[in-house]
Amino acid sequence: MEMKVIEHATCTFCGCVCDDIELHADETRIHQAKRACVLGKAWFLNHTAEHKYPDALIDGRPATVDEAIEAAADHLYNADMPLVYGMSNTTCEAQKECVEMADLLCGLVDSHTSL
Amino acid sequence: MGGKVTCTLGEVKNRADFIVYWGGNPAECHPRHFTKYTLMQKSKFLPRGRKDRTVVMVDIRETKSVKAADIFLQVRPGKDFELMTILRAMVKDQEVSDEQIAETGLTREQLTDLIARMKGARFGVMFFGMGLSMTRGKHMNSAALLTLAAEMNAFTKFVAMPMRGHGNVTGADVIMRWQTGYPFGISFNRGYPRYNPGEFSTVDVLVRGDTDCAFIIGADPGATMPQPAIDHLAKIPTIVLDPHVTHTSRLARVHITTAPAGIAAPGTGYRMDEIPMPLRPALESPYPSDEEVVRRIKEAIAAKPDWMGQQPQMLLSQI
Numbered sequence: 001m002e003m004k005v006i007e008h009a010t011c012t013f014c015g016c017v018c019d020d021i022e023l024h025a026d027e028t029r030i031h032q033a034k035r036a037c038v039l040g041k042a043w044f045l046n047h048t049a050e051h052k053y054p055d056a057l058i059d060g061r062p063a064t065v066d067e068a069i070e071a072a073a074d075h076l077y078n079a080d081m082p083l084v085y086g087m088s089n090t091t092c093e094a095q096k097e098c099v100e101m102a103d104l105l106c107g108l109v110d111s112h113t114s115l
Numbered sequence: 116m117g118g119k120v121t122c123t124l125g126e127v128k129n130r131a132d133f134i135v136y137w138g139g140n141p142a143e144c145h146p147r148h149f150t151k152y153t154l155m156q157k158s159k160f161l162p163r164g165r166k167d168r169t170v171v172m173v174d175i176r177e178t179k180s181v182k183a184a185d186i187f188l189q190v191r192p193g194k195d196f197e198l199m200t201i202l203r204a205m206v207k208d209q210e211v212s213d214e215q216i217a218e219t220g221l222t223r224e225q226l227t228d229l230i231a232r233m234k235g236a237r238f239g240v241m242f243f244g245m246g247l248s249m250t251r252g253k254h255m256n257s258a259a260l261l262t263l264a265a266e267m268n269a270f271t272k273f274v275a276m277p278m279r280g281h282g283n284v285t286g287a288d289v290i291m292r293w294q295t296g297y298p299f300g301i302s303f304n305r306g307y308p309r310y311n312p313g314e315f316s317t318v319d320v321l322v323r324g325d326t327d328c329a330f331i332i333g334a335d336p337g338a339t340m341p342q343p344a345i346d347h348l349a350k351i352p353t354i355v356l357d358p359h360v361t362h363t364s365r366l367a368r369v370h371i372t373t374a375p376a377g378i379a380a381p382g383t384g385y386r387m388d389e390i391p392m393p394l395r396p397a398l399e400s401p402y403p404s405d406e407e408v409v410r411r412i413k414e415a416i417a418a419k420p421d422w423m424g425q426q427p428q429m430l431l432s433q434i
């Protein structure tokens with residue numbers, strides 16, 4: 001099978017954010033993460049591109065992403081004091097969208113830092 | 116940088132000849148911190164690498180990291196703030212009684228020696244971890260350590276840096292600071308951002324039952340938060356975005372599976388010294404990215420009428 005090599009990949013498992021990782025990957029999973037530490041290796045090797053989980057769940061039942069987005073928007077819109085929380089394992093681009101959404105909702109926004 | 120007296124890890128790597136880890140366990144939590152930035156690296160200013168550096172560990176117990184240190188100071192649990200206050204006084208040659216020192220679990224000799232070394236350093240850095248910022252005193256501890264670092268600059272170059280944990284928490288701080296002026300614990304309920312940890316921080320909000328809908332992204336409070344907070348999450352409509360079906364997803368009304376950041380989703384992540392790093396995903400996920408899903412939810416909300424019945428909402432239609 002053809003292996004793709006990604007040089008200078010970035011590990012986001014801990015705050016060191018090492019950016020010198022060499023990844024060897026095929027279509028579905030990463031087989032090697034050179035220079036990563038034990039934690040980083042586990043992080044890279046445990047994620048796959050398989051369709052393991054349903055796209056979305058509404059009240060525990062599988063649903064499409066479109067339906068789930070509508071349902072989420074309805075819940076947030078109908079709330080008096082919605083809360084946006086977390087944002088640790090995600091990108092800055094998504095974080096910015098979160099803050100903008102909280103602003104639009106006149107709600108609360110908070111991260112892991114406050115724990 | 117939020118007012119901290121700090122620097123980048125590159126400066127630490129090249130210049131720091133005196134390194135303190137306070138309440139952190141890098142050997143197990145940040146495994147490459149020693150080798151990449153602090154202990155092992157040789158540089159123009161520290162040509163002999165490890166031999167040119169002094170490493171001090173301050174902790175309540177002997178962690179695995181202690182083996183790598185030159186000096187280990189075992190502080191009595193919950194006495195970090197007292198110890199830092201005493202250090203701040205002794206650095207300025209103020210009187211401290213023996214009882215006060217005894218309370219911290221250390222001796223006067225240990226502290227005088229530490230201060231002599233701190234003042235004698237060419238470039239000192241203090242890293243502090245959750246053992247300091249999450250125990251008794253919390254953010255007051257962090258503030259005391261940052262003040263100690265700032266005050267040390269009367270004698271020599273000294274900086275402090277938090278050892279940030281999981282994923283992109285640093286990024287969340289930076290983005291919220293950029294967008295609102297505050298790092299976390301923010302409320303927009305008056306239409307402009309207000310900051311008040313304790314009032315607007317998530318655990319408190321949930322335990323008091325002050326929210327009626329929760330949107331959780333890149334976190335699993337269902338596994339980490341105190342039980343009353345989790346009970347409230349189960350009571351209200353909760354929405355979860357995560358690459359896995361998590362504990363929180365199981366008690367949520369809506370779960371959307373997203374691509375894991377850095378592995379199958381591109382973007383930016385912040386290192387603990389607030390340096391942004393581009394992510395280079397190796398896989399292509401069958402799921403959409405967090406960014407895309409949040410943007411679409413936001414747009415769906417913006418398309419609804421606002422509280423005055425304007426449609427769509429003013430704010431986004433102006434952009």
Ligand code: SF4
Nearest residue numbers: 011014017018037040
């Ligand atoms: S490789 Fe290890 S030290 Fe580097 S970011 Fe990943 S988990 Fe942290």
